[in-house]
Amino acid sequence: METAKVKCTEFLKELTDYLDGSLTESTKAELDEHLHWCHECHVVMNTTKKTIEIYRDNQIYELPESLRSRLHQAIMTKCKGAKPSKKNA
Amino acid sequence: METIQKRAGEDVSDELSLVQSAKAGDLEAFSELVNRYDRNVFRIAQHITHNEEDAQDVVQDAFLKAYQNLGQFQGNSKFYTWLVRIAVNEALMKLRKRRNEKTVSLDEDVETEEGSIPREVADWSPNPEQIYGQSELGDILRKTIQGLPPGFRTVFVLRDVEGLSTEETAEMLGLSVPAVKSRLLRARLQLRERLTKFFKARKNGDGQGEVH
Numbered sequence A: 001m002e003t004a005k006v007k008c009t010e011f012l013k014e015l016t017d018y019l020d021g022s023l024t025e026s027t028k029a030e031l032d033e034h035l036h037w038c039h040e041c042h043v044v045m046n047t048t049k050k051t052i053e054i055y056r057d058n059q060i061y062e063l064p065e066s067l068r069s070r071l072h073q074a075i076m077t078k079c080k081g082a083k084p085s086k087k088n089a
Numbered sequence B: 001m002e003t004i005q006k007r008a009g010e011d012v013s014d015e016l017s018l019v020q021s022a023k024a025g026d027l028e029a030f031s032e033l034v035n036r037y038d039r040n041v042f043r044i045a046q047h048i049t050h051n052e053e054d055a056q057d058v059v060q061d062a063f064l065k066a067y068q069n070l071g072q073f074q075g076n077s078k079f080y081t082w083l084v085r086i087a088v089n090e091a092l093m094k095l096r097k098r099r100n101e102k103t104v105s106l107d108e109d110v111e112t113e114e115g116s117i118p119r120e121v122a123d124w125s126p127n128p129e130q131i132y133g134q135s136e137l138g139d140i141l142r143k144t145i146q147g148l149p150p151g152f153r154t155v156f157v158l159r160d161v162e163g164l165s166t167e168e169t170a171e172m173l174g175l176s177v178p179a180v181k182s183r184l185l186r187a188r189l190q191l192r193e194r195l196t197k198f199f200k201a202r203k204n205g206d207g208q209g210e211v212h
Helices: A009-018 A024-039 A038-058 A063-081 B016-022 B027-049 B052-068 B079-099 B135-145 B150-159 B164-174 B177-204
Strands: none
Touching: A009 A024, A009 A038, A009 B177, A024 A038, A038 B135, A038 B150, A038 B164, A038 B177, A063 B052, B016 B027, B016 B052, B016 B079, B027 B052, B027 B079, B027 B150, B052 B079, B079 B150, B079 B164, B135 B150, B135 B177, B150 B177, B164 B177
């Protein structure tokens, strides 16, 4: 395969698309090849992936049920006194 | 590699009819829409404002505003996307008020001290979720993300926590797609850098940070 070797800075630029799975097959193959021999980029890729997952899996701002129902009630009370505008409806 | 995108508001089958009913003044239908998205709106508001009281206000104000302006919702974007745009604006207004600044803006594209060059290159092992209790881990994650500039953490939260697409995030924040991508990359790398310092320190058992 005639792929020029990807440098670490180039890998970093593509990291977001790599993690999101939004690269073309050929670009992904080039980056995979880089990851195969570059331990540092492999670790950075891996820990960035874990960073995203840890924030997704541990919702740090959950809405407690008691507060939730209070807010819901307050919203609905306010809406009762307001009417949706018919503009552009 | 499998995609790590997750979608918010997947259940859209009857959403349009709920919106139509709510437009006609059906409060039950609007109540159902509140039930679907109040948790998401609260999370986003908390991430932006870092203040629970403000986040509660944002949830109320955003839903009320959405209800009052349903007539302007065209249905060519998802209701959730439209709602979040309102919530983000409300949250930014709260943040500006709290900071007494006019400069809190999603347009700010600041260079932070860390930049985007990874310095801490160490794997997290064992998995932080195995080491920390949920509340301790929550504290670490909160403190870490609070250090990011508002423009960075908003993009990270919408894309990676709430699972919106790059295009939706761009549209919602009034940014270009390349601007969203650039902020997302830097937000991810900076969070990674900070968390690595933490998790590596813990692994080394000194609790003080990187010692290599």
